[in-house]
Amino acid sequence: MVTRHKCLRCGHIWIPRQDKKPKWCPKCASPYWDKPRKVKKENK
């Protein structure tokens, strides 16, 4: 079974060498690649 990671920021999909969760996306280098952007309405 191949584990794949998908960056929720840029949509990049890659296969990690290690089982550990990568700290950032190899493409856009975002540390929040596994966290989708929160859509919050802020009226300030």
Ligand SMILES: [Zn+2]
């Ligand atoms: Zn990315």
